[in-house]
Amino acid sequence: MHLSWLLLLLSSMGAITVLVGTNTVITPKNMLTTTNTTKPGCQRKCGNLTIPYPFGIGQNCYLQGSFGIICNTSYNPPRAFPVIPYSDFDILDITETQIMIRTTIIASRCQNSQGNVTFETGNLDMWGSPFTISxxxxxxxxxxxxxxxxxxxxxxxxxxxxxxxxIxxxxxxxxxxxxxxxGLGCCQDSVPFGWQGFTISLFGVEDEQGVNSIARFLSNQSCSYAFYAEKGSFIFGGASDLTLNNFDVVRNRIMKQLNMVLDWNIKLNTSCKMVKMSNSSINPYLCQSNTRCIDTEEGGYRCSCLPGYxxxxxxxxGCTDINECIAGPNNPCTMACVNxxxxxxxxxxxGYTGDGLKSGIGCVRIIDKSSSALNKFTLGLGISLGIIILLIVAWWFSTIIxxxxxIKQKAINxxxxxxxxxxxxxxxDESVVAAIKIFTVEELERATDHFIEDRILGKGGQGTVYKGMLSEGRIVAIKMCKVIVDQNQCGDFVNExxxxxNINHRNVVKLLGCCLEHEAPLQVFEFIPNGTLDHHIHSPISEFLITWRMRLQxxxxxxxxxxxxxxxxxIPIFHRDIKSSNILLDDKYRAKLSDFGTSKSVAIDQTHATTRVMGTFGYLDPEYYLLGQYTEKSDVYSFGVVLVELLTGQKAIRSTLEEEKSLTSWFLSHMENSRLLDIIDSQVVKETSKEEFLIIAExxxxxxxxxxxxxxxxxxxxxxxEAVLSLHLPHANEQIEPKSRQMFSETSNGVFFSPSTFYLENSSSSSADVSLLNNPR
Structure with a gap:
């Protein structure tokens, strides 16, 4: 059935509305708490339910057939069922105007994987009873x-x-x-006034292409349910209620909460005026002394005690007088009370004046003129104390607000x-709970002295890193990311x-936790004291020289x-931003990889991830740049750039007037022209043999x-x-193979550009990006 046809059909039924229900509470009236609830000699309760007349249990204990109650003691506690033919519900509560019942009326439509559809229709029949559906x-x-x-x-x-x-x-x-x-996965509607019975039926809807569009949730199998119940008794669980594995769970949840509220009255199709006029044995007027008769919208009447009874x-x-003057909280008078x-x-x-009511002026002592001075002092003192109390209350309210x-802003953040x-x-994933601690804003503000500038370790395009000390004395690095402005940034942060x-490796910076209550999200990492590899091999003012053995390590x-x-x-993880500024050095100058903001986890059987091109100019894999497909070999390419930096001491993008500014192109050109020795860092040449750095260069x-x-x-x-690290190659008197010697031969300063070199002219990222913890992105 197409939507256009369906909307036409339902429009003929009347307006279709979708409302969100709220909890309905039936307030017990005094007919339930009084001593004369039932007829003399009749059973007053069935289980936990009080049965007030005109309802009753047993012969001559109720008004007429439909007010009769059968107390089924086979249940524990016993349950009350109305004497209505074909009814299948029990009564949970009775008030002066309504009853609440528990039903099993539900309609369903289920389709299996072969396309077979089964239907279940829900019916309720109370015609001829004093009950109408609220x-x-x-x-x-x-x-x-x-x-x-x-x-x-x-x-x-x-x-x-x-x-x-x-729909x-x-x-x-x-x-x-x-x-x-x-209307999205769940819809609601109300029913017309005065129904005494109904039938619920479910039908399938096809979209404009004629396909039942539920593949996102259910594949080829589905079940839908329709039911009529008290507002708020069933809370829709969202997408989880629509998944294949939850059909039986949802149905069971519905069946446990199928409570319905019914209105009741005396003698349908009559009124107070009509019954008073007739007042016959067939149709007696039931309202007793000190009561009033109330016409109901359904066409019957009810009785209620007059005010004060x-x-x-x-x-x-009938109703008896309430003695309001009995001492206690219900006494309305402050002093004298006459019932x-x-x-x-x-x-x-x-000696007193006033109306004597607790809800009014009460009784106020009459003061003579001789005490006027005292009165003025007392009045002034009272006003002063009142102002002080008012100021205290105002301050208290201001603090609470x-x-x-x-708290509200924290929740929004x-x-x-x-x-x-x-x-x-x-x-x-419970492993995430164990691995990540959620810090409060207050903890991290104390750790950084409220993020003062003196605690800043570095700033970058994606945030600022502060040095902090947690309450247990641990030194940490706290990264304050840029304020998140869109959903993609939110996803990237959570992804990192x-x-x-999920990473537990000695050469990966350990994330200790995060805080999301701050305006900008915060990440707490272990503190790495010796900065970035980029600083040590590229900064001219570096105080510590990185030896060849340290570079190998x-x-x-x-x-x-x-x-x-x-x-x-x-799960396999592609880092996607390998560069020297994202490699931190600990107190032993061992490397730790950082900054996983652009990282991507993939399925074990997945070979690549197709994403928008992200990374740092000079380190990007050319195939990734051209095709948008990132693989583990893209990380290998970026690692190769870092190796060349370790060999040459040059930056990935060289600050030079030469044509070849790309370190990669420059290195490959010298490799092809057997001039590698021209570009090797002098520190490396001094400390190792040609054979060793030739292996690393290869x-x-x-x-x-x-x-x-x-x-x-x-x-x-x-x-x-690791094989090179384990070797102690001789530094002298060793013969290098002709091909190796040719690669190291020193030549004049010429520039060779070969087809194997690759130079990226355009990139969205700058090589000036700095590290996550020392100079964050």
Missing amino acids: NTANKLTVIGCNNYAVFSGSGDTAESYQRTGC SLCSIETEPVPGHCP EGNPYLKP SPGSYKCSCPR KRRRI FERNGGLLLQQQMAA VIILS IASDLAGALSYLHSSSS IANRCLNLDRNRRPTMKEVLLEI
């Missing part, structure tokens, strides 16, 4: 994808037959919201910074937190971290191969570098 306390609810419910019923005449209904659709683009039923208005002798039938009078003794405003997304991830929580550490990310972590050359399929894996690179 149209204000109940709601029609439909749960499911692309279905519509038709709700038909009537009052006590055929002319009152009516239909209504609502529940599902969208591939939009997620249903838990607790809301605007209490009791059961349907039982003789009268249905009323009372308050008065003040001699300010505190609530802070938490949601904007991806807190809900992080909570979902933590709920789905989740990825780092750093390369080995970085290779080990990437090999772990690619091959040994629980590894870098293979990592920088333009064909990613010919690049080695990081595991292979790690093994080769």
Whole structure:
């Protein structure tokens, strides 16, 4: 059935509305608490339910057939069932105007994987009873994808037959919201006034292309449910209520909460005036002494005690006077109280004036003129104390409002910074809960002296890093990211937190926790004291020279971290931003990889991730730049650039007037022209043999191969570098093979540009990006 046809059909039934229900509370009236609740000698309770007349249990204990109650003691506690033919519900509560019942009336429509559809229709029949379905306390609810419910019923005449209904659709683009039923996965509608019975039927809806669009949630199998119940008794769970595995769970939840509110009255199709006029044995007037008769909208009447009286208005002798003057909290007078039938009078003794009411002026002592001076002093003192108290109260309220405003702002920041997304991830993976601590703003403000400038370790394009000390004395680095302004940034931040929580490797900076209550999200990392590799090999004012052996160890550490990310972590991770400014050095000058803001986790059987091009100019894999497909070999390429930096001491983008500003192109050109020795860092040449740095240069050359399929894996690179570390190659009197000697021959300063070099002219990222913890991105 197409939507256009369906809307036409439902428009013929009347207006279709979608409302969100609120909890309905039936307030007990005094006919339940009085001593004359039931007829003399009749059972007063069934289980926990009080049965007031005109309802009753047993012969001559109720008004007429439909007011009769059967107390079924086979249940524990016993349950009360009305004497109505074909009814299948028990009574949970009775008040002066309504009863609440528990039903099993539900309509369903289920489709299996073969396309077979089964239907279940819900029916309720109370025609001829004193009960009508409350149209204000109940709601029609439909749960499911692309279905519509038709709700038909009537009052006590055929002319009152009516239909209504609502449509529940599902969208591939939009997620249903838990607790809301605007028609997306869940819809609600009310019913016309005065129905005594109804039928609920469910039908499928096809979209404009003729396809039942539920693939996002249900594949080829689905179940939808429609039911009529008390407002707020069922809370829609969102997308989880629409998934294949939850059909039976949702149905069971509905069945446990199928409570319905019914209105009741005496003698349908009559009125107070008519019954008073007739007052025959067949149609007696039931309102007793001190009561009033109230006409109901359904066409009957009810009895109620007059103001000042209490009791059961349907039982003789009727309602009795309430003695308001009995001492206690219900006494309305401050001093003297005189009770009268249905009323009372308050008065003040001699020497006092006023109305004597607790809700009014009360009784005020009359003061003579001789005490006027004392009165003025007392009045002044009272005013002064009143002003002081008022100021204290105002300050107290101001403090509370300010505190609530802070709490509200924290909640807004938490949601904007991806807190809900992080909570979902933590709920789905307990290992994330164990690995990540959620810090409060106050903890991190104390740790950084409220983020004063003296604590700043570095600033970058993506945030500022502060040095802090936690309450237990641990030194940490606290990264204050840029304020999140869109959903993509929120996802990137949560992505980095989740990825780092799954990494446990000595050469990866450890994330200790995060804080999302601050205006800008905060991340707490272990403190790495010796800055970035970029600073040590490129800064002319570096106080510490990185030796060749240290460079080899750093390369080995970085290779080990990437090999772990690619091959040994629980899920493969592509770092996507390998560069010297993202490599931190600890107190032993061992490397730790940082800044996972652009990292991407992939499935074990997935070879690449197709994303928008991100990274730092000079380190980007050319194939990734051209095709937008990032693989583990893209990280290998960036690692090769870092190896060349370690060999040459040059930056990835060289500050030079030469044509070749790309370090990669410059290095490959010298490799091809056998002039490698011209560009090797003098510190390296002094400390090691040509054979050693030739091996490392050849590894870098293979990592920088333009064909990613010919690049080695990081595991292979790690093994080769560790082999070099374990060797102690002689530095002198060794013969180098002719090809090796040719590669190291010193030549004049010429520039050679070969087809194998690759120079990126345009890039969205600058090589000036700084590290996550010392100079953050």
